[in-house]
Amino acid sequence: MSEGDRMNAIPADATTGTDHDGVLNGPDSRAATNELLSTLRAGRYTPSAWSRFLARATMRSVRQALHHRWALLEATMLHAGLAALADPRHRPWVAGSWLLTISHLGMLEDRGTLGAANTLTLIRANLPALEHRLGKAVPLLALATDWLDGRISRATGTETRFGRQADFLADTAVWTWFTLRHEPNGWLRTATFAAWGASVAAVTAASFAGGAMKDLPRSRWIRPAATVQVIIGVRIVLRQISDTRRKLHGEVRPT
Numbered sequence: 001m002s003e004g005d006r007m008n009a010i011p012a013d014a015t016t017g018t019d020h021d022g023v024l025n026g027p028d029s030r031a032a033t034n035e036l037l038s039t040l041r042a043g044r045y046t047p048s049a050w051s052r053f054l055a056r057a058t059m060r061s062v063r064q065a066l067h068h069r070w071a072l073l074e075a076t077m078l079h080a081g082l083a084a085l086a087d088p089r090h091r092p093w094v095a096g097s098w099l100l101t102i103s104h105l106g107m108l109e110d111r112g113t114l115g116a117a118n119t120l121t122l123i124r125a126n127l128p129a130l131e132h133r134l135g136k137a138v139p140l141l142a143l144a145t146d147w148l149d150g151r152i153s154r155a156t157g158t159e160t161r162f163g164r165q166a167d168f169l170a171d172t173a174v175w176t177w178f179t180l181r182h183e184p185n186g187w188l189r190t191a192t193f194a195a196w197g198a199s200v201a202a203v204t205a206a207s208f209a210g211g212a213m214k215d216l217p218r219s220r221w222i223r224p225a226a227t228v229q230v231i232i233g234v235r236i237v238l239r240q241i242s243d244t245r246r247k248l249h250g251e252v253r254p255t
Contacts, residue, residue, distance in 0.1 A: 024060055029107045029161055032060055034212045041211030064106030074114045075101045075122070082126045090129035097125050100169070107162035117153035118163050120145045125170035128177045139182075139236045142174045143229070168216070171225065172196035175232065188231065195225040 023035045036057055043049025065072045079098035083091050101122060108114075114122070124145040127138045134141065149167065153159045179192040199216055206214045 024056060025063065027106075027109050029064075029109055030213060032106065036060075037207060037213065038211040040208070045208075060106060061103040065102050068105040068108055068112060070113045071105050071108055071111075072102055074119070075105070078114075078119060078122060079126075082123070082129065085133060086126070086129035087132045090131075093129045094126055097122065101166075104162060104165070107165060108160055111158070111160055115153075115156070115158045115163075117149040117156070117158060118160070118166060120149040120152070121163060121166045121170050124149070125166070125173055127174055136240065138174075139178055139232070142171075142178075143233050146171065146229075168196075168225075169200070171229070172200055175229065178232070183232070183235075185235075188228070188235075191224075191228050192232070195228040199225070 024032050026032065036053055039056070040049050040053040043052065075098060079094055079101070082097075083094045086094050124142050127134065127142055131138050146167070149163075153163055175192055176197055179189045183189055183192070203214050203216050
């Protein structure tokens with residue numbers, strides 16, 4: 001067989017598959033995600049394409065978790081502590097947070113640890129599971145940690161893709177939970193879903209449909225999520241002031 005025949009006998013995707021695996025195994029989380037999504041799209045979203053997508057994504061997550069051993073240990077210890085403090089009924093929430101965290105450690109890229117800012121973000125994401133201990137302090141702690149983790153990451157130069165995604169997902173989880181459980185205003189509930197839940201759904205759908213990761217549009221002047229967060233925060237403070245005044249005057253707020 002001639003050299004040309006031997007080359008023609010090699011499957012067309014043999015060399016490209018190696019290149020694709022190199023991207024998937026590399027440190028660039030964005031490139032790896034785009035590779036996974038583009039392969040899924042090229043497979044026309046068939047059951048076999050989804051199976052391959054899930055298998056490859058799982059393998060990358062496992063490899064990256066093992067590569068970031070200290071971050072894996074930190075995340076596991078943090079969530080174990082949160083689970084111990086959580087209401088037993090809400091421990092699945094903590095378990096879900098842990099699973100999402102360790103499966104996305106590749107987004108830390110060249111950082112080996114979670115760091116203080118990301119740790120605060122993960123604590124914020126699990127505040128609903130601690131409501132029985134924290135009570136009305138949950139939303140105030142959510143606002144405080146949201147402000148603080150951003151300040152820390154910028155001051156220490158430790159901003160990562162992991163942190164940006166975790167920050168948005170933590171806000172989505174906490175404020176969606178809070179409005180469903182404690183917010184009586186229907187318009188504000190709708191605004192919360194539009195600002196966070198609908199945004200996550202839209203970006204996810206666009207990423208899968210386009211075969212590449214899409215970013216949430218950000219504007220310096222128009223920031224719906226931040227606006228809704230401020231409104232919720234103001235309402236929380238006003239309600240707590242009102243409750244304090246009632247207590248001082250011996251009034252009981254109707255339940």
